[in-house]
Amino acid sequence: MGETESDGVSSEDLTVPAVDGFALAGSLFMPRGRPAHAVLINSGAAIPRRIYRGFAAHLAQQGCAVLTYDYRGIGGSRPRSLKGFAASMADWAALDITGAVGWMRQSFGELPLRYVGHSFGGQTLGLLANNTEVSRALFIASQAGYWKLMAPGERWRVAAMLNGIGVPLTHALGYTPGWSGVGEDLPKGVFLQWVRWIMSPRYLFDDASLPGLANYAGFNAPLRALCLADDPWATRPAVEKLCAGYTGTTPELLSIAPQDVGASAIGHMGFFRAAHRDTLWRSATEWLLES
Numbered sequence: 367m368g369e370t371e372s373d374g375v376s377s378e379d380l381t382v383p384a385v386d387g388f389a390l391a392g393s394l395f396m397p398r399g400r401p402a403h404a405v406l407i408n409s410g411a412a413i414p415r416r417i418y419r420g421f422a423a424h425l426a427q428q429g430c431a432v433l434t435y436d437y438r439g440i441g442g443s444r445p446r447s448l449k450g451f452a453a454s455m456a457d458w459a460a461l462d463i464t465g466a467v468g469w470m471r472q473s474f475g476e477l478p479l480r481y482v483g484h485s486f487g488g489q490t491l492g493l494l495a496n497n498t499e500v501s502r503a504l505f506i507a508s509q510a511g512y513w514k515l516m517a518p519g520e521r522w523r524v525a526a527m528l529n530g531i532g533v534p535l536t537h538a539l540g541y542t543p544g545w546s547g548v549g550e551d552l553p554k555g556v557f558l559q560w561v562r563w564i565m566s567p568r569y570l571f572d573d574a575s576l577p578g579l580a581n582y583a584g585f586n587a588p589l590r591a592l593c594l595a596d597d598p599w600a601t602r603p604a605v606e607k608l609c610a611g612y613t614g615t616t617p618e619l620l621s622i623a624p625q626d627v628g629a630s631a632i633g634h635m636g637f638f639r640a641a642h643r644d645t646l647w648r649s650a651t652e653w654l655l656e657s
Contacts, residue, residue, distance in 0.1 A: 384465035391442025392435035395426035404474035408487025412549030414441030439553040448541035453553040459490040493578030505591040509604035510569040517598035595623040
Protein backbone atom coordinates (compact mmCIF):
# COMPACT_ATOMS: atom_id res chain seq x y z
CA MET A 367 0.00 0.00 0.00
CA GLY A 368 1.22 3.48 -0.80
CA GLU A 369 0.08 6.67 0.88
CA THR A 370 0.44 10.24 -0.35
CA GLU A 371 -0.79 13.63 0.81
CA SER A 372 -1.33 16.89 -1.04
CA ASP A 373 -3.66 19.89 -0.73
CA GLY A 374 -4.85 18.66 2.65
CA VAL A 375 -5.96 15.31 1.23
CA SER A 376 -4.33 11.94 1.87
CA SER A 377 -4.73 9.01 -0.51
CA GLU A 378 -3.95 5.38 0.11
CA ASP A 379 -4.02 2.39 -2.21
CA LEU A 380 -5.67 -0.65 -0.66
CA THR A 381 -7.79 -3.66 -1.48
CA VAL A 382 -11.53 -3.99 -0.95
CA PRO A 383 -13.15 -7.43 -0.71
CA ALA A 384 -15.95 -8.22 -3.13
CA VAL A 385 -18.86 -10.27 -1.84
CA ASP A 386 -17.09 -13.48 -2.89
CA GLY A 387 -13.78 -12.37 -1.39
CA PHE A 388 -12.14 -11.29 -4.65
CA ALA A 389 -9.63 -8.52 -3.87
CA LEU A 390 -10.53 -5.30 -5.68
CA ALA A 391 -7.85 -2.63 -6.09
CA GLY A 392 -8.99 0.64 -4.56
CA SER A 393 -7.85 4.10 -3.52
CA LEU A 394 -9.14 5.83 -0.40
CA PHE A 395 -9.07 9.63 -0.23
CA MET A 396 -9.38 11.25 3.18
CA PRO A 397 -9.66 14.87 4.33
CA ARG A 398 -7.27 16.32 6.87
CA GLY A 399 -9.94 16.45 9.58
CA ARG A 400 -12.73 14.09 10.51
CA PRO A 401 -14.91 13.28 7.47
CA ALA A 402 -18.56 14.27 7.48
CA HIS A 403 -19.67 12.08 4.57
CA ALA A 404 -18.62 8.86 2.85
CA VAL A 405 -18.68 8.77 -0.96
CA LEU A 406 -18.32 5.74 -3.21
CA ILE A 407 -17.37 6.43 -6.83
CA ASN A 408 -18.45 3.66 -9.19
CA SER A 409 -16.76 3.49 -12.58
CA GLY A 410 -18.10 3.23 -16.06
CA ALA A 411 -17.46 0.02 -17.99
CA ALA A 412 -13.88 -0.46 -19.18
CA ILE A 413 -12.77 2.66 -17.27
CA PRO A 414 -10.03 2.37 -14.61
CA ARG A 415 -10.37 4.15 -11.28
CA ARG A 416 -7.51 6.56 -12.01
CA ILE A 417 -9.87 8.57 -14.25
CA TYR A 418 -11.81 9.61 -11.13
CA ARG A 419 -8.83 10.56 -9.01
CA GLY A 420 -9.20 14.33 -9.43
CA PHE A 421 -12.90 14.37 -8.56
CA ALA A 422 -12.29 12.05 -5.60
CA ALA A 423 -9.60 14.37 -4.22
CA HIS A 424 -11.93 17.33 -4.71
CA LEU A 425 -14.65 15.60 -2.67
CA ALA A 426 -12.11 14.77 0.04
CA GLN A 427 -11.18 18.45 0.20
CA GLN A 428 -14.85 19.11 1.00
CA GLY A 429 -14.68 16.76 4.00
CA CYS A 430 -15.55 13.39 2.48
CA ALA A 431 -14.01 9.94 2.81
CA VAL A 432 -13.96 8.80 -0.83
CA LEU A 433 -13.32 5.37 -2.33
CA THR A 434 -12.53 4.63 -5.95
CA TYR A 435 -11.96 1.04 -7.07
CA ASP A 436 -11.56 -1.18 -10.11
CA TYR A 437 -14.04 -3.89 -11.02
CA ARG A 438 -12.59 -7.38 -11.43
CA GLY A 439 -10.69 -7.69 -14.69
CA ILE A 440 -10.04 -3.92 -14.97
CA GLY A 441 -7.11 -1.71 -13.93
CA GLY A 442 -5.53 -2.84 -10.70
CA SER A 443 -8.08 -5.65 -10.31
CA ARG A 444 -6.94 -7.35 -13.51
CA PRO A 445 -5.21 -10.73 -13.42
CA ARG A 446 -2.07 -11.29 -15.46
CA SER A 447 -4.15 -12.88 -18.23
CA LEU A 448 -7.82 -12.35 -19.02
CA LYS A 449 -8.07 -15.55 -21.04
CA GLY A 450 -10.34 -17.88 -19.12
CA PHE A 451 -11.02 -15.25 -16.44
CA ALA A 452 -14.66 -15.63 -15.40
CA ALA A 453 -16.52 -12.35 -14.92
CA SER A 454 -19.68 -10.66 -16.13
CA MET A 455 -21.36 -7.30 -15.74
CA ALA A 456 -23.81 -9.01 -13.40
CA ASP A 457 -20.81 -10.02 -11.27
CA TRP A 458 -19.58 -6.44 -11.22
CA ALA A 459 -22.92 -5.41 -9.71
CA ALA A 460 -23.76 -8.33 -7.42
CA LEU A 461 -20.22 -8.99 -6.18
CA ASP A 462 -17.99 -5.95 -6.73
CA ILE A 463 -20.23 -2.90 -6.29
CA THR A 464 -22.26 -4.62 -3.58
CA GLY A 465 -19.01 -5.46 -1.80
CA ALA A 466 -17.74 -1.89 -2.10
CA VAL A 467 -20.98 -0.52 -0.62
CA GLY A 468 -20.66 -3.00 2.24
CA TRP A 469 -17.03 -2.05 2.85
CA MET A 470 -17.91 1.64 3.02
CA ARG A 471 -20.71 0.99 5.52
CA GLN A 472 -18.41 -1.15 7.65
CA SER A 473 -15.59 1.40 7.51
CA PHE A 474 -17.68 4.57 7.88
CA GLY A 475 -20.91 3.33 9.39
CA GLU A 476 -21.57 6.53 11.30
CA LEU A 477 -21.48 8.68 8.13
CA PRO A 478 -24.16 9.14 5.47
CA LEU A 479 -23.16 7.20 2.35
CA ARG A 480 -23.32 8.98 -1.00
CA TYR A 481 -23.08 7.13 -4.31
CA VAL A 482 -21.58 8.52 -7.52
CA GLY A 483 -22.24 6.36 -10.57
CA HIS A 484 -20.63 7.11 -13.92
CA SER A 485 -22.30 5.40 -16.88
CA PHE A 486 -22.40 1.68 -15.88
CA GLY A 487 -21.93 2.68 -12.23
CA GLY A 488 -25.33 4.37 -12.25
CA GLN A 489 -27.06 1.76 -14.35
CA THR A 490 -26.54 -0.93 -11.75
CA LEU A 491 -27.21 0.77 -8.41
CA GLY A 492 -30.74 -0.64 -8.67
CA LEU A 493 -29.43 -4.21 -8.87
CA LEU A 494 -27.68 -4.09 -5.50
CA ALA A 495 -29.21 -6.00 -2.61
CA ASN A 496 -27.80 -3.36 -0.25
CA ASN A 497 -28.69 -0.23 -2.22
CA THR A 498 -30.83 0.97 0.69
CA GLU A 499 -27.55 1.76 2.49
CA VAL A 500 -27.10 4.66 0.04
CA SER A 501 -28.63 7.91 1.26
CA ARG A 502 -28.18 9.95 -1.95
CA ALA A 503 -27.09 9.04 -5.48
CA LEU A 504 -25.63 11.14 -8.29
CA PHE A 505 -25.54 9.65 -11.79
CA ILE A 506 -23.19 11.13 -14.38
CA ALA A 507 -23.77 10.15 -18.01
CA SER A 508 -25.68 7.02 -16.90
CA GLN A 509 -28.16 5.62 -19.34
CA ALA A 510 -30.07 2.66 -20.62
CA GLY A 511 -27.46 1.81 -23.23
CA TYR A 512 -29.70 0.48 -26.01
CA TRP A 513 -27.89 1.21 -29.25
CA LYS A 514 -30.83 2.89 -30.99
CA LEU A 515 -31.02 5.50 -28.20
CA MET A 516 -27.49 6.70 -28.98
CA ALA A 517 -26.85 9.72 -31.20
CA PRO A 518 -27.64 8.91 -34.87
CA GLY A 519 -24.08 8.64 -36.14
CA GLU A 520 -22.78 6.90 -33.03
CA ARG A 521 -25.44 4.17 -32.93
CA TRP A 522 -24.38 2.65 -36.25
CA ARG A 523 -20.68 2.90 -35.43
CA VAL A 524 -21.22 1.16 -32.08
CA ALA A 525 -23.41 -1.60 -33.53
CA ALA A 526 -20.85 -2.32 -36.25
CA MET A 527 -17.91 -2.19 -33.85
CA LEU A 528 -19.49 -4.47 -31.25
CA ASN A 529 -20.99 -7.07 -33.55
CA GLY A 530 -18.66 -6.90 -36.54
CA ILE A 531 -15.36 -6.60 -34.67
CA GLY A 532 -15.79 -7.06 -30.93
CA VAL A 533 -17.80 -10.28 -30.77
CA PRO A 534 -15.75 -12.36 -33.24
CA LEU A 535 -12.48 -10.99 -31.84
CA THR A 536 -13.57 -11.83 -28.29
CA HIS A 537 -14.44 -15.39 -29.21
CA ALA A 538 -11.13 -15.77 -31.03
CA LEU A 539 -8.90 -14.31 -28.30
CA GLY A 540 -10.82 -15.29 -25.18
CA TYR A 541 -11.07 -11.64 -24.04
CA THR A 542 -11.82 -8.24 -25.61
CA PRO A 543 -8.75 -6.12 -26.36
CA GLY A 544 -9.09 -2.43 -25.62
CA TRP A 545 -7.68 -1.50 -29.01
CA SER A 546 -10.87 -2.85 -30.59
CA GLY A 547 -12.59 0.35 -29.41
CA VAL A 548 -13.98 -0.51 -25.98
CA GLY A 549 -11.43 1.31 -23.78
CA GLU A 550 -9.65 -1.06 -21.39
CA ASP A 551 -9.30 -4.77 -22.10
CA LEU A 552 -12.42 -6.61 -20.94
CA PRO A 553 -13.11 -10.15 -19.73
CA LYS A 554 -15.00 -12.19 -22.31
CA GLY A 555 -18.12 -12.62 -20.16
CA VAL A 556 -18.31 -8.91 -19.38
CA PHE A 557 -18.14 -7.87 -23.02
CA LEU A 558 -20.60 -10.45 -24.35
CA GLN A 559 -23.19 -9.62 -21.69
CA TRP A 560 -22.71 -5.91 -22.41
CA VAL A 561 -23.35 -6.50 -26.11
CA ARG A 562 -26.56 -8.41 -25.33
CA TRP A 563 -27.77 -5.51 -23.20
CA ILE A 564 -26.85 -2.89 -25.79
CA MET A 565 -28.79 -4.75 -28.47
CA SER A 566 -31.91 -5.09 -26.25
CA PRO A 567 -34.54 -2.31 -26.37
CA ARG A 568 -34.80 -2.08 -22.56
CA TYR A 569 -31.08 -2.71 -22.05
CA LEU A 570 -30.39 -4.65 -18.83
CA PHE A 571 -34.08 -4.49 -17.88
CA ASP A 572 -34.68 -7.09 -20.62
CA ASP A 573 -32.26 -9.56 -19.00
CA ALA A 574 -34.51 -11.98 -17.12
CA SER A 575 -31.45 -13.77 -15.72
CA LEU A 576 -30.69 -10.81 -13.41
CA PRO A 577 -32.16 -11.65 -9.99
CA GLY A 578 -31.28 -8.16 -8.77
CA LEU A 579 -33.88 -6.49 -10.98
CA ALA A 580 -36.35 -6.60 -8.11
CA ASN A 581 -34.01 -4.39 -6.07
CA TYR A 582 -34.62 -1.31 -8.24
CA ALA A 583 -37.94 -0.68 -6.49
CA GLY A 584 -36.21 -0.76 -3.09
CA PHE A 585 -34.02 2.26 -3.72
CA ASN A 586 -35.98 5.26 -2.40
CA ALA A 587 -33.31 7.88 -1.67
CA PRO A 588 -32.82 11.16 -3.60
CA LEU A 589 -31.38 10.57 -7.06
CA ARG A 590 -30.06 13.17 -9.50
CA ALA A 591 -29.04 12.19 -13.04
CA LEU A 592 -26.83 14.51 -15.09
CA CYS A 593 -27.36 14.34 -18.84
CA LEU A 594 -24.56 15.99 -20.83
CA ALA A 595 -26.12 17.36 -23.99
CA ASP A 596 -23.20 16.48 -26.27
CA ASP A 597 -22.82 12.91 -24.98
CA PRO A 598 -23.48 10.56 -27.92
CA TRP A 599 -24.08 7.55 -25.63
CA ALA A 600 -26.12 8.91 -22.72
CA THR A 601 -28.63 10.93 -24.72
CA ARG A 602 -31.66 12.44 -23.01
CA PRO A 603 -34.00 9.57 -24.06
CA ALA A 604 -31.46 6.99 -22.85
CA VAL A 605 -31.07 8.71 -19.46
CA GLU A 606 -34.84 8.99 -19.12
CA LYS A 607 -35.26 5.27 -19.82
CA LEU A 608 -32.74 4.38 -17.12
CA CYS A 609 -34.33 6.73 -14.59
CA ALA A 610 -37.74 5.19 -15.28
CA GLY A 611 -36.41 1.93 -13.87
CA TYR A 612 -35.87 3.50 -10.44
CA THR A 613 -39.51 3.22 -9.45
CA GLY A 614 -38.92 3.62 -5.72
CA THR A 615 -37.85 7.25 -6.02
CA THR A 616 -38.46 10.26 -8.27
CA PRO A 617 -35.21 10.91 -10.14
CA GLU A 618 -34.27 14.49 -10.90
CA LEU A 619 -32.86 14.73 -14.42
CA LEU A 620 -30.69 17.72 -15.31
CA SER A 621 -29.56 18.40 -18.86
CA ILE A 622 -26.32 20.38 -19.13
CA ALA A 623 -24.94 21.77 -22.38
CA PRO A 624 -21.24 22.65 -22.68
CA GLN A 625 -22.05 26.36 -23.10
CA ASP A 626 -23.90 26.29 -19.77
CA VAL A 627 -20.55 25.85 -18.02
CA GLY A 628 -18.33 27.79 -20.42
CA ALA A 629 -16.95 24.68 -22.12
CA SER A 630 -16.60 23.75 -25.77
CA ALA A 631 -17.32 20.07 -25.09
CA ILE A 632 -18.09 17.68 -22.22
CA GLY A 633 -19.22 14.39 -23.73
CA HIS A 634 -19.37 11.03 -21.97
CA MET A 635 -16.13 11.40 -20.01
CA GLY A 636 -15.52 15.13 -19.75
CA PHE A 637 -17.27 15.76 -16.41
CA PHE A 638 -14.19 14.40 -14.64
CA ARG A 639 -11.74 16.91 -16.12
CA ALA A 640 -10.34 19.28 -13.50
CA ALA A 641 -11.29 22.22 -15.73
CA HIS A 642 -14.84 21.78 -14.38
CA ARG A 643 -13.84 22.13 -10.73
CA ASP A 644 -15.62 25.46 -10.28
CA THR A 645 -18.70 24.58 -12.33
CA LEU A 646 -19.81 20.95 -12.69
CA TRP A 647 -17.84 19.69 -9.71
CA ARG A 648 -19.01 22.46 -7.42
CA SER A 649 -22.73 22.05 -8.14
CA ALA A 650 -22.49 18.26 -7.98
CA THR A 651 -20.69 18.40 -4.65
CA GLU A 652 -23.20 20.83 -3.16
CA TRP A 653 -26.06 18.50 -4.08
CA LEU A 654 -24.29 15.35 -2.90
CA LEU A 655 -23.58 16.81 0.51
CA GLU A 656 -27.04 18.19 1.23
CA SER A 657 -28.56 16.89 4.43
